[in-house]
Amino acid sequence: MTRTIKVSKTPKDTGPAGWNQILTAARAYPQLQGDIQADWVVVGGGFAGIAAARRLSQLTQNESIVLVDANRLAEGPAGRNSGFMIDLPHDLNSETYAGAQDEDRKQIHLNRTAIDFAREMAQEFGMPKQVFDPCGKVTGAGSSRGEKHIDSYIKHLEILGESHRLMDAAEMKRWTGTDFYSKGLFTPGAVVIQPAAFIRMAAEGLSKRVDIYENTPVTAMELGSEHLLTTPAGRIRARNVILAVNGHIQSFGFFPRQLLHVFTYASMTRKLSRDEQQRLGGAADWGVLPADPMGTTVRRCSDFMGSGDRVTVRNRFTLNQSMEISEREVAGVIRAHDKAFSARFPMLEGVEMEHRWGGRLCLSWNSVPAFGELEERVYSAACQNGLGTVKGTMSGMMAAELAVKGSSQLLDEFRSYDKPRQLPPEPFLSVGANINLRWKEWLAGVEL
Numbered sequence: 280m281t282r283t284i285k286v287s288k289t290p291k292d293t294g295p296a297g298w299n300q301i302l303t304a305a306r307a308y309p310q311l312q313g314d315i316q317a318d319w320v321v322v323g324g325g326f327a328g329i330a331a332a333r334r335l336s337q338l339t340q341n342e343s344i345v346l347v348d349a350n351r352l353a354e355g356p357a358g359r360n361s362g363f364m365i366d367l368p369h370d371l372n373s374e375t376y377a378g379a380q381d382e383d384r385k386q387i388h389l390n391r392t393a394i395d396f397a398r399e400m401a402q403e404f405g406m407p408k409q410v411f412d413p414c415g416k417v418t419g420a421g422s423s424r425g426e427k428h429i430d431s432y433i434k435h436l437e438i439l440g441e442s443h444r445l446m447d448a449a450e451m452k453r454w455t456g457t458d459f460y461s462k463g464l465f466t467p468g469a470v471v472i473q474p475a476a477f478i479r480m481a482a483e484g485l486s487k488r489v490d491i492y493e494n495t496p497v498t499a500m501e502l503g504s505e506h507l508l509t510t511p512a513g514r515i516r517a518r519n520v521i522l523a524v525n526g527h528i529q530s531f532g533f534f535p536r537q538l539l540h541v542f543t544y545a546s547m548t549r550k551l552s553r554d555e556q557q558r559l560g561g562a563a564d565w566g567v568l569p570a571d572p573m574g575t576t577v578r579r580c581s582d583f584m585g586s587g588d589r590v591t592v593r594n595r596f597t598l599n600q601s602m603e604i605s606e607r608e609v610a611g612v613i614r615a616h617d618k619a620f621s622a623r624f625p626m627l628e629g630v631e632m633e634h635r636w637g638g639r640l641c642l643s644w645n646s647v648p649a650f651g652e653l654e655e656r657v658y659s660a661a662c663q664n665g666l667g668t669v670k671g672t673m674s675g676m677m678a679a680e681l682a683v684k685g686s687s688q689l690l691d692e693f694r695s696y697d698k699p700r701q702l703p704p705e706p707f708l709s710v711g712a713n714i715n716l717r718w719k720e721w722l723a724g725v726e727l
């Protein structure tokens with residue numbers, strides 16, 4: 280018996296993927312033309328897809344692996360994010376990022392394993408520090424509300440026995456050049472990446488073993504003893520399929536009414552002149568996460584292969600269950616971005632934003648992944664709950680292990696999560712969630 284799945288929607292990314300735009304032209308992988316056969320096909324070339332392909336290449340010897348993406352690599356959410364690979368609990372649904380202690384210990388272990396897996400790729404594929412920087416992370420506060428968030432997070436870290444160091448306003452200013460931050464909290468285990476360069480270099484490294492196709496959306500899937508995946512100009516016959524498509528797992532008909540499609544937004548300046556860099560001062564590369572999860576993330580990056588020195592800000596969340604946003608929605612966050620930028624960088628008055636974009640996150644109500652064998656030899660590595668650089672890497676690794684090995688200690692740990700909880704019906708969900716987001720953003724005040 281065969282069953283055909285029609286893919287209801289392929290991804291649409293709104294605005295440029297800033298981190299990808301500022302790099303030199305990417306290596307182009309072909310669009311699939313004609314019919315091919317493979318032992319494995321990975322659908323999606325973000326963090327989960329790259330990790331799945333990598334783990335498959337380690338676990339299988341002479342089996343063929345194909346990876347397809349609907350768009351160009353690093354143009355989707357993987358090339359749009361702020362690049363924080365965070366080892367500590369980072370639950371966007373929580374007031375402080377933290378959760379219950381046992382859950383947090385488990386999450387830390389999984390996150391660190393995923394970061395080590397990415398680190399190994401970074402070493403093997405020759406990624407420089409500007410692409411993969413094990414510099415730890417700093418959470419910054421610019422108000423008493425933000426400081427309270429830091430204080431309560433410290434208490435949590437102390438219970439967990441996690442090392443950390445407080446930075447005072449003077450140290451924050453020396454490091455960032457701005458006197459916006461009154462307090463900072465450094466934790467050593469995170470890695471900061473140039474997300475688009477990471478994806479590109481990982482794909483390049485994998486391409487010796489994995490056949491990669493870009494601009495190749497899967498539009499239908501016929502399930503059978505061999506699955507048949509249809510794309511616009513060719514078909515793939517494969518025994519095993521890993522769906523690493525994040526929220527678009529729903530477009531394949533899985534996890535209906537269980538996933539939240541949240542968008543967040545970023546703006547990146549044009550290249551800063553030498554004079555502007557001097558006016559700003561501080562370190563050439565730094566990043567600050569907001570103490571209040573609803574606040575603004577900031578990164579300053581030095582030139583990498585002609586990208587120039589730039590500042591990037593990220594804030595605002597919207598829930599869009601259609602999995603799409605319009606240019607108007609990106610335009611709607613400009614004020615919040617420009618306000619956050621000028622509050623932190625008055626010395627850069629007049630520096631314009633060159634790239635503005637939005638990007639998809641996929642969350643579940645109970646912050647668990649949408650993972651597992653969904654049909655015979657069809658595996659899901661989706662729903663990264665906002666920390667896709669790390670959780671996507673982990674779910675891709677785990678999907679490959681589940682498919683090849685069936686079980687492992689790490690897999691048992693990863694699979695001990697509940698299933699994604701059913702969501703409230705529409706329109707209550709979208710109206711309620713968006714009101715709640717606006718309310719929390721309002722509460723975040725100057726942290727935004």
Ligand SMILES: Cc1cc2nc3c(=O)[nH]c(=O)nc-3n(C[C@H](O)[C@H](O)[C@H](O)COP(=O)(O)OP(=O)(O)OC[C@H]3O[C@@H](n4cnc5c(N)ncnc54)[C@H](O)[C@@H]3O)c2cc1C
Pocket residue numbers: 286288289290322323324325326327328347348349350355356357358359360361362363364365495496497498523524525526527542543544545593637638639640641660661662663664665666667668669670671
């Ligand atoms: C502005 C912004 C800032 C962020 N900051 C951070 C951060 O600092 N740290 C962090 O960890 N996370 C961050 N995120 C979230 C992170 O980017 C995502 O969680 C992550 O990209 C998810 O990884 P993934 O591989 O599961 O999915 P994706 O990166 O979404 O990759 C899925 C891929 O599947 C492809 N696809 C979908 N459907 C099909 C189909 N039918 N056929 C073929 N291909 C298909 C898509 O084109 C896409 O490339 C941020 C996101 C945004 C937008």
